[in-house]
Amino acid sequence: MTSVAHVEGVWRAGRAAKVLLLGGLCLVLQQIPVSYRIDFFGQVADASLVHLHAGLLLAIAMLERDRRVVAGCFLATFAGWMVRQLYFDGGRPGAVLAWGGANYLFTLGWSLACARWLGWPRPEGQRVQRPDLIRFAAIGLLLYPLVLALVGFSIALVSTSGAAVSTVFQMFFAKQFGVAVVTLPVVVAWRERGHPAPRSEAAWHWLWLVALGAGLVASVWASLLVRKTFMSATSSQLVLMDYRFALLLVLGWSMLRLPSHGAMAALSLTLLLLVGLVAGTAEYANTAVGFFNLLHVTLELNILLLAMLYLWLTHRDRQELAERLSAETLRDQITGLPNLKALRERIARPLARTELGYLLLDQTDSLVAGFGLDIQAQAMNATARRLEDLVQAYYVGTGQFALLPRQAGDPDLWERVVARVEHAEIDVGGQPIRLLPYLGVAAFNGTHARVVDRAVVTASHLAFEARHHGELRPRYHDAGHRRVRQSQRRQLHDATEALASLRNERVVLYFQPIRELEHAPDADPHALTGEVLCRLLDERGEIMSPARFMAPLEAAGRGAELDLAVVRALFRLLRKSPAALPHCREIAINLTGQSLASMSFQVELRTLLAGSPLPMSALCFEVTETAAISNTAAASHLLTDLRALGCRIAIDDFGTGMQSFARLRELPVDVIKIDGSFVRNVAQLGKDYAVVQASVAVAKAFGAATVAEFVEDEDTEYCLRRLGVQRVQGYLYGAPRPLAEVLADTAAEATASGG
Incomplete structure (x- = not known):
């Protein structure tokens, strides 16, 4: 890893350092031949079956954006070739040297062109993908070496035609094998630096390698033994293709288990080994059978290269996808926070x-x-x-x-x-x-x-x-937490039962009257002014108190559903008592905070109000001060719309949020209901008296009527009258009764009195 970091540091350094490092590597690879002896038309020569430096030069052309660095590396490689050529020519420059210079110059341009057709160089961080293999197979493994080989035929200008054919043969296979062994493995390994390697069980790597090595040795020994026993002694040499399946297993394991640089190194070394083992085949390329056998071996090597790279890329992409999906399961999809x-x-x-x-x-x-x-x-x-x-x-x-x-x-x-x-x-x-x-x-x-x-x-x-x-x-x-858990379970049960009651319309409405402290002489004695209270029936037909179902329903987000059920039940009862409708002066209906913020509730409520049996002026909607202040914008929008229809608006439980008068000023208010916790002890002339007094002052400033809740005795009524409270509600004037009974009694009394 230290050497990789050192190379990367030099890569990011200046142009001269890059040329020095990469050109030096090309010179080193130029000195690593896979030797064989070739004979074309009587032209016998020693040659190398692989030009590793050609593969590295193409890789540099693909990776390096600075073209002068690429040119410098080609120049260094040409200098190495020129020194060797001068050595063979006895130190005398000749026509072959000039041809070599022209050939290297063309190779530089051709390498840059092929790199561009391959889609390189790319922005830093962009990696090799599976579709790149198709272009690399067509351009890098076929077109690139083929054109270089055909251009090599131009040596006939300074040499014999037999030498030209020999050169074409040498250059095609040498360049082709060089690209196969070096180019794409180097490009992949370089672009994968900094990315985490696929996870593997490193402790078992060496056991795998030992087992595969032993299998290969056994395969080679058995193959040689069979050839010596059943074939002539001269044919007992090692034939590579007998072991391609074992090599396929070794490489497949390397692709799946080793880090990217290790896997690419294993692939390059294996391909180089294979090229070395087929060098003997190249000596018979002057025959048709030998030539096509070498082409067949080349095709298999290229297929092996592409198959292994495809396997590695597929494994990498699958691993990254799995890790990405695993990481996504650790975060909430909406907020992006850990879950x-x-x-x-x-x-x-x-x-x-x-x-x-x-x-x-x-x-x-x-x-x-x-x-x-x-x-x-x-x-x-x-x-x-x-x-x-x-x-x-x-x-x-x-x-x-x-x-x-x-x-x-x-x-x-x-x-x-x-x-x-x-x-x-x-x-x-x-x-x-x-x-x-x-x-x-x-x-x-x-x-x-x-x-x-x-x-x-x-x-x-x-x-x-x-x-x-x-x-x-x-x-x-x-230690008392068991009681808490039992309470939570009971609330969950109550919420489930309350939802079932709503869905099955087991809603019972009660009514508690609201009285004027100062009676008008011409007031309707049968007028109904009061608040509708909701009760639910459980499966046994028993009444559930609000304490049992309100909090669980709101916790379950079903407050709006409850409010709509109350409005539907109210309108059903009113339609059943047409004689009582003329006496319904003001019917108050409670709305939860969840209803204020629900657009679907607003749409459904408008639909219900369109079929109301009462005029809009006879309906009053109550919202708690806390809910109104917490949802000021949404509450203001809904309440303003209701008021525009003719409904009245009341703020319930007033006084519990007195720190928010500024926001309350933004709401349309007709009635302010003073919270009963302050009214109950108002006659003691203490702090509660001051709160009620302040509430009355606020109501006057808002131009709203005042209603005091929880009035239970005459002393409280007297005190409220003195403070200027206009309406009262409580057990002193009547306990909540079923609304159906109240409507029936009102209709009967009105009929009896001739009203």
């Missing part, structure tokens, strides 16, 4: 702390529905980046992360994680938002996948429990 599989692999390595956190970001479902997956992915990536110096974040699902600590000695780590997320503003579509974090922490012991999964499940239960209680401090695993 649970990556977490399992990470835990197999040493950790700073055997502790795992589970981070749950609230209201991310609304974020996805309102802005799309791309914005959600940006928000998740922004959260992970904000925590990257404290923990390693692994994406579990929408708004959920598994966290591994980066440092061991940080007792306040998990508190810092929560604080950093809680105080961070994330830019979403040009609008800053904050995502509330809930964190569960669990310890684990071991690296097995089941241990990791158990820790993730434990920490996730703690995080969801923290969200359920609105607790923004980390929750740690303790």
Whole structure:
């Protein structure tokens, strides 16, 4: 590896250093012959069956973008040939020397042209691909040596025709074998530097080689023995083709197991060995049988070269594809963040702390529905980046992360994680938002996948429990966690049962009246003003309270489905009681935060409203202050559209988000319902009194009516009247009753009184 790095360093150095190194290599290869004796038309000469330097020169022309470096290498090679020619000519320059100079000059131009037709040189980092083998076979292995050989026939101008035929023969096979042995293996090996080698079991390499070597030796010994026994003694020489299948196995193993430079070196050396073993065949090329036998051997060598390179390239591409697919399985496809599989692999390595956190970001479902997956992915990536110096974040699902600590000695780590997320503003579509974090922490012991999964499940239960209680401090695993898990299982069961109730229209509506504190003299005594409350029936026909199904449905992202089911059920009941319709003054319907961000909900709601049995002015839609503020843009769009239709808009649970009055100002508001937690103790004239007083002032500034919830005694009513609250709702005026009964009673009373 050190030598490879040294060569690469020289390659990146100046032009002179490149010429010195590469030209020197060409001179060295020029001195490595595969000798044989040739006899054409009485012209007997010693020759070499392979010109290794020719293969290297073509490789240089393919790889090097600086043409002056290429020319310098050809010049150095010509200088080596010229010195040797002068030695044979007794130091006297002759016509052959001039012919050689012209021939090398043509070879330079022809090599550059062939390199360009082969698609080289290419940008750094671009590698050899399987389609390149077709062009290389046609141009590099056939056209390139054939043209050089035909040009070599021009030696007839300075020599005899027999010498010209001999030269053509020598040059074709020598150049062809030189290209086969050197060019493409060098190009592949050079372009693969810096890329990881295909994974292999290096410990077994030498056993494989020993076994294959022993098999080859046994094959050679058996072949020679058979030839001596059954054939004449003169025919007992080694015949290469008897072992091509064994060589195929050796090379195939090398291509699949060795690193790229090792595999290409093995391929070149094997081909050079094969060329050496067929040198004896070349001596009989002056006969038709000998010549075609040599062509046959050349064809097989070329097929062997291309087959091995195709095998190697296929193995490389398949290995890289498998590694790429494996890497993709370690990341979430939407956010690109590491996933649970990556977490399992990470835990197999040493950790700073055997502790795992589970981070749950609230209201991310609304974020996805309102802005799309791309914005959600940006928000998740922004959260992970904000925590990257404290923990390693692994994406579990929408708004959920598994966290591994980066440092061991940080007792306040998990508190810092929560604080950093809680105080961070994330830019979403040009609008800053904050995502509330809930964190569960669990310890684990071991690296097995089941241990990791158990820790993730434990920490996730703690995080969801923290969200359920609105607790923004980390929750740690303790002995009471079994109760948490049982609670989570119960919530999952409730969510499943609630969804089944929605799908089967087992929706029961209740109604709680809202009263005016100051009665108008001409008011309709039978007027219905109040809030529709939803209940679901389970499979046994028993009523499920909102505490059982609201949180699980919202956690499952089915809030919008619940709201649509309520509107459908309300309109069905109203159509069944036409006599009560004229007395329906204001019917309030609750909307969840998920409905505000859902475009499909808005489309479906408009369709339902088009067939409403009540005028739009008799409908009031209530949204909680927290949901309205968290989804200001989406809420403003939907509520503005509803208001334009004639519906009224109420902000429910007002006071729980008083820090967000600035955003609330952007919403269309007709009614503000003061949260019951403040109303219940308002008569004590403490902090709750001040909150209600401030809420009334805000409502007046907004031009909105006020409704106080949870009014249960006359002292509270008196205090609210003094504060200027206009409407009240609570058990003092009536408990929730089935809406069907309320409509029936209203219709009956109106009929009895002649209204």
